[in-house]
Amino acid sequence: MVAQLEYVQRAQTQQVQTENEVLIFTFDQLLLQRGGRLGPVTLAYETWGELNATGDNAILITHALTGSSHAHDPADPENPKAAWWNPLIGPGKYFDTSRYFVICANVIGGCAGSTGPSSKNPLTDRPFGMRFPVITIRDMVRAQHKLIKHLGVRRLAMVAGGSIGGQQALEWAVMYPQLVEKVAVIAASAAVSAQAISFNEVARQSIMADPAWLCGDYLPGHGPATGLSIARMLAMITYQSEESMEMRFSRNPVQREAATAPTFSPELGGRFDVENYLYYQGDQLARRFDANSYLYISRAMDLYDVSEGYASLEEALGRIRSQMIFVGIRSDFLFPASHVRWLADKVQMVGGNARYVELDSPHGHDAFLKEWDQLTEALRQF
Numbered sequence: 001m002v003a004q005l006e007y008v009q010r011a012q013t014q015q016v017q018t019e020n021e022v023l024i025f026t027f028d029q030l031l032l033q034r035g036g037r038l039g040p041v042t043l044a045y046e047t048w049g050e051l052n053a054t055g056d057n058a059i060l061i062t063h064a065l066t067g068s069s070h071a072h073d074p075a076d077p078e079n080p081k082a083a084w085w086n087p088l089i090g091p092g093k094y095f096d097t098s099r100y101f102v103i104c105a106n107v108i109g110g111c112a113g114s115t116g117p118s119s120k121n122p123l124t125d126r127p128f129g130m131r132f133p134v135i136t137i138r139d140m141v142r143a144q145h146k147l148i149k150h151l152g153v154r155r156l157a158m159v160a161g162g163s164i165g166g167q168q169a170l171e172w173a174v175m176y177p178q179l180v181e182k183v184a185v186i187a188a189s190a191a192v193s194a195q196a197i198s199f200n201e202v203a204r205q206s207i208m209a210d211p212a213w214l215c216g217d218y219l220p221g222h223g224p225a226t227g228l229s230i231a232r233m234l235a236m237i238t239y240q241s242e243e244s245m246e247m248r249f250s251r252n253p254v255q256r257e258a259a260t261a262p263t264f265s266p267e268l269g270g271r272f273d274v275e276n277y278l279y280y281q282g283d284q285l286a287r288r289f290d291a292n293s294y295l296y297i298s299r300a301m302d303l304y305d306v307s308e309g310y311a312s313l314e315e316a317l318g319r320i321r322s323q324m325i326f327v328g329i330r331s332d333f334l335f336p337a338s339h340v341r342w343l344a345d346k347v348q349m350v351g352g353n354a355r356y357v358e359l360d361s362p363h364g365h366d367a368f369l370k371e372w373d374q375l376t377e378a379l380r381q382f
């Protein structure tokens with residue numbers, strides 16, 4: 001009886017607890033930045049800690065391109081592989097769940113429970129595929145705003161994220177200046193470079209060139225695995241650095257059994273350890289991620305320009321009221337540290353409260369998923 005009552009209460013608030021602790025919030029519709037509307041919209045999210053009575057101890061964590069709501073795993077809290085920001089979240093950690101109510105939601109366009117191209121189009125009862133509308137970072141943030149209102153959050157103590165998560169964090173500061181006390185923008189800038197767009201476009205072309213892509217109408221489990229895997233191989237190069245790849249792989253021969261046997265002559269591929277690493281990473285992503293989501297989210301990353309819709313970049317950044325920290329990574333060539341520093345300076349120039357910190361890491365862009373001590377130290381400067 002009690003269980004049934006709880007179910008009814010949850011259903012009334014459109015919040016349903018699933019087996020793996022991922023919660024679901026559904027709302028009617030979202031008006032989209034590029035026109036049109038999406039609805040109903042579902043967000044899959046997780047929370048850790050308790051919201052206080054005044055509703056002002058919440059922290060929103062925003063994820064990157066292939067992430068999910070699973071930023072923390074209380075069942076395996078010391079394992080960085082169990083959840084993507086596990087070493088930063090938990091009781092006594094930087095995002096201290098004994099004091100804060102930490103929230104992370106899968107972005108719209110994603111494939112980890114939130115509405116995306118693999119969701120059913122209510123008009124056709126089939127997956128959206130390429131009928132999914134173009135979505136932007138601002139759309140993702142507006143959907144998150146609905147979620148935090150639904151959860152009873154009155155003011156966010158912090159929004160923090162890296163890469164596309166950093167773009168979302170920045171957008172929070174500009175769109176909802178009164179709602180956020182502190183914002184951490186990690187390895188992200190005001191808009192990506194031509195070089196970053198180029199890498200993303202080659203990745204998308206490799207997905208769309210795979211005959212299994214079928215113009216986006218592939219059946220679940222029968223997607224363009226080869227195209228997606230090549231897209232990830234390319235992207236993994238951009239998440240590292242020449243320095244880290246030399247350190248890790250150099251010209252070493254394969255050190256372990258090939259992850260996916262290449263179909264061509266062994267003389268033409270699969271000889272070097274770094275090749276094997278890329279095959280493995282490509283294969284892993286093809287198993288866990290939806291190719292159409294990759295197209296849409298990588299495009300949202302390209303399209304993001306914090307000044308869009310404002311008279312100038314200064315006008316956009318002049319809206320910021322939060323205390324800002326910008327974290328660059330010395331060896332990041334996808335979001336170069338100089339671009340992150342430039343943005344921090346711009347925020348200061350328009351009167352904002354911004355600080356820049358640089359991680360002295362050889363690990364390239366993905367250092368925000370590895371350099372736990374440096375990240376904690378940088379964020380502690382808040």
Ligand SMILES: CC(=O)SCCNC(=O)CCNC(=O)[C@H](O)C(C)(C)COP(=O)(O)OP(=O)(O)OC[C@H]1O[C@@H](n2cnc3c(N)ncnc32)[C@H](O)[C@@H]1OP(=O)(O)O
Pocket residue numbers: 062063064065066067068081084165255256259273274276277278280281366369370
């Ligand atoms: C933040 C977000 O929102 S996005 C989500 C982030 N998560 C991901 O990207 C999930 C995929 N994970 C990864 O790519 C990585 O673990 C990162 C980016 C977090 C760290 O990258 P790395 O420094 O390369 O990590 P690591 O050394 O653990 O290697 C990653 C994998 O490659 C394998 N690997 C490492 N070296 C080699 C090699 N020489 N040959 C073949 N495979 C290799 C590892 O065994 C590991 O496999 P596992 O994931 O099954 O344990």
Ligand SMILES: N[C@@H](CCO)C(=O)O
Pocket residue numbers: 064065066067162163164239366369
């Ligand atoms: N490795 C991260 C970085 C992208 O910014 C991801 O896969 O989402």
